[in-house]
Amino acid sequence: xxxxxxxxxxxxxxxxxxxxxxxxxxxxxxxxxxxxxxxxxxxxxxxxxxxxxxxxxxxxxxxxxxxxxxxxxxxxxxxxxxxxxxxxxxxxxxxxxxxxxxxxxxxxxxxxxxxxxxxxxxxxxxxxxxxxxxxxxxxxxxxxxxxxxxxxxxxxxxxxxxxxxxxxxxxxxxxxxxxxxxxxxxxxxxxxxxxxxxxxxxxxxxxxxxxxxxxxxxxxxxxxxxxxxxxxxxxxxxxxxxxxxxxxxxxxxxxxxxxxxxxxxxxxxxxxxxxxxxxxxxxxxxxxxxxxxxxxxxxxxxxxxxxx
Amino acid sequence: xxxxxxxxxxxxxxxxxxxxxxxxxxxxxxxxxxxxxxxxxxxxxxxxxxxxxxxxxxxxxxxxxxxxxxxxxxxxxxxxxxxxxxxxxxxxxxxxxxxxxxxxxxxxxxxxxxxxxxxxxxxxxxxxxxxxxxxxxxxxxxxxxxxxxxxxxxxxxxxxxxxxxxxxxxxxxxxxxxxxxxxxxxxxxxxxxxxxxxxxxxxxxxxxxxxxxxxxxxxxxxxxxxxxxxxxxxxxxxxxxxxxxxxxxxxxxxxxxxxxxxxxxxxxxxxxxxxxxxxxx
Numbered sequence: 001x002x003x004x005x006x007x008x009x010x011x012x013x014x015x016x017x018x019x020x021x022x023x024x025x026x027x028x029x030x031x032x033x034x035x036x037x038x039x040x041x042x043x044x045x046x047x048x049x050x051x052x053x054x055x056x057x058x059x060x061x062x063x064x065x066x067x068x069x070x071x072x073x074x075x076x077x078x079x080x081x082x083x084x085x086x087x088x089x090x091x092x093x094x095x096x097x098x099x100x101x102x103x104x105x106x107x108x109x110x111x112x113x114x115x116x117x118x119x120x121x122x123x124x125x126x127x128x129x130x131x132x133x134x135x136x137x138x139x140x141x142x143x144x145x146x147x148x149x150x151x152x153x154x155x156x157x158x159x160x161x162x163x164x165x166x167x168x169x170x171x172x173x174x175x176x177x178x179x180x181x182x183x184x185x186x187x188x189x190x191x192x193x194x195x196x197x198x199x200x201x202x203x204x205x206x207x208x209x210x211x212x213x214x215x216x217x218x219x220x221x222x223x224x225x226x227x228x229x230x231x232x233x234x235x236x237x238x239x240x241x242x243x244x245x246x247x248x249x250x251x252x253x254x255x256x257x258x259x260x261x262x263x264x265x266x267x268x269x270x271x272x273x274x275x276x277x278x279x280x281x282x283x284x285x286x287x288x289x290x291x292x293x294x295x296x297x298x299x300x301x302x303x304x305x306x307x308x
Numbered sequence: 309x310x311x312x313x314x315x316x317x318x319x320x321x322x323x324x325x326x327x328x329x330x331x332x333x334x335x336x337x338x339x340x341x342x343x344x345x346x347x348x349x350x351x352x353x354x355x356x357x358x359x360x361x362x363x364x365x366x367x368x369x370x371x372x373x374x375x376x377x378x379x380x381x382x383x384x385x386x387x388x389x390x391x392x393x394x395x396x397x398x399x400x401x402x403x404x405x406x407x408x409x410x411x412x413x414x415x416x417x418x419x420x421x422x423x424x425x426x427x428x429x430x431x432x433x434x435x436x437x438x439x440x441x442x443x444x445x446x447x448x449x450x451x452x453x454x455x456x457x458x459x460x461x462x463x464x465x466x467x468x469x470x471x472x473x474x475x476x477x478x479x480x481x482x483x484x485x486x487x488x489x490x491x492x493x494x495x496x497x498x499x500x501x502x503x504x505x506x507x508x509x510x511x512x513x514x515x516x517x518x519x520x521x522x523x524x525x526x527x528x529x530x531x532x533x534x535x536x537x538x539x540x541x542x543x544x545x546x547x548x549x550x551x552x553x554x555x556x557x558x559x560x561x562x563x564x565x566x567x568x569x570x571x572x573x574x575x576x577x578x579x580x581x582x583x584x585x586x587x588x589x
């Protein structure tokens with residue numbers, strides 16, 4: 001290979017520089033800090049100078065988080081469940097809606113446009129709206145429950161068990177943007193492929209299942225990663241609906257609680273949770289990659305379906 | 309994008325099932341919003357809970373909201389912060405993604421891996437270091453702090469979407485441009501970037517929505533009430549409207565109105581952008 005000309009070198013460097021600076025300042029430096037200080041005593045008593053526990057005691061924070069801190073396992077379990085629900089509930093829902101919107105029928109366009117509205121008004125606003133819907137005083141959910149259980153007056157956001165699902169249902173069905181990205185890929189599937197499938201006798205759901213879905217695998221993988229990660233990092237909904245009450249802590253919410261809300265400002269311990277969160281996040285990406293791994297006989301379709 | 313010539317005939321079963329899901333999508337999207345609007349017209353939501361209609365229409369809440377709340381200010385803050393940060397980040401990413409997608413150089417794989425790795429580094433995990441950085445830069449409690457944070461976060465997703473798009477553009481186009489005497493920057497700006505526009509727009513809209521929704525940082529780095537974004541303002545509602553439910557509902561309707569209006573006006577572009585240009589709005 002010829003050596004690069006100085007012009008090319010300069011171009012590459014100039015175009016990469018902003019992103020790289022941002023990467024180093026915003027990701028690399030903080031990650032190193034998070035990792036190192038997770039082994040430090042660092043709270044309100046020594047806020048300006050984190051102190052290493054020493055080789056012998058270096059796992060002190062980890063021990064505290066894993067064994068003593070009351071909400072860690074609850075938060076981790078919830079975050080993992082939300083992540084899995086993103087993968088196995090939200091993405092199938094989004095795909096079904098996208099397939100329905102891909103039909104050439106009357107009213108599809110309007111319905112599609114309306115379906116995206118909840119995604120426009122921010123998750124914070126949707127959280128606030130659901131907080132009102134769940135209100136035992138003037139909400140909609142309690143009158144419905146009272147049809148089955150006459151004297152039900154409790155707040156379902158404060159009941160362990162129902163609270164988790166109430167929180168989940170407050171966001172999981174609003175898949176507008178995901179649906180639209182999938183729909184975009186469905187529409188980009190070449191017409192000839194569909195026609196060939198029709199000739200082979202595959203139409204309607206059969207066509208969806210055997211032709212369309214394998215062809216949009218690239219997009220499905222991307223939105224799956226997004227859904228799994230955002231489920232794992234769920235924060236807004238927890239903050240606006242329950243503030244962690246009734247067994248609804250999430251891992252993100254724990255970090256905030258330890259570092260910012262807690263009167264002891266336990267930065268070291270918060271960063272310990274952060275390290276665990278980063279590692280778990282990596283596992284989730286590996287899981288998604290495993291689910292969407294290339295299987296040999298289907299490879300032909302994937303290559304065609306990379307578009308959009 | 310070419311128009312489809314043959315009209316597909318869907319079978320009756322397919323049509324019915326599809327309509328069921330379309331109906332369901334409308335229920336999901338509209339029921340909470342309609343209920344919110346109905347409740348905002350009730351003088352005392354406590355007296356007529358659930359889906360009961362108001363006995364008379366009460367607009368006191370709306371009057372006081374428009375008089376006291378300055379919704380447009382917070383809406384403006386959110387638009388400014390989300391908008392500027394998206395422009396910065398998308399420009400930055402479309403430059404670096406181009407270099408990584410098209411040119412060969414040492415360390416390319418490493419850069420690729422580094423940028424992808426940011427995907428699973430959650431912002432919440434970086435709370436303290438970034439908080440500290442903002443303080444040291446002396447921009448704590450300014451809109452600039454949020455713009456900086458938003459511009460630098462979510463690199464991976466934009467990078468993913470935009471690079472994917474570059475990869476699908478035939479290389480002949482660049483070669484032709486190079487033969488015509490275009491420099492690297494010109495080739496990118498005049499030839500490749502316009503073709504990759506749908507991909508860049510998708511990334512931009514996704515990033516905009518993420519920033520628009522963002523509450524975690526917004527609540528951490530900004531204290532002044534006048535600089536709050538919409539999500540941060542919303543978090544103050546439960547205390548500021550303690551028992552004035554009519555006021556609370558009206559304020560919520562007013563706060564969700566500007567984005568809905570904006571969406572109604574620009575839905576065509578928005579839908580095209582988010583679907584990579586494949587769906588016409």
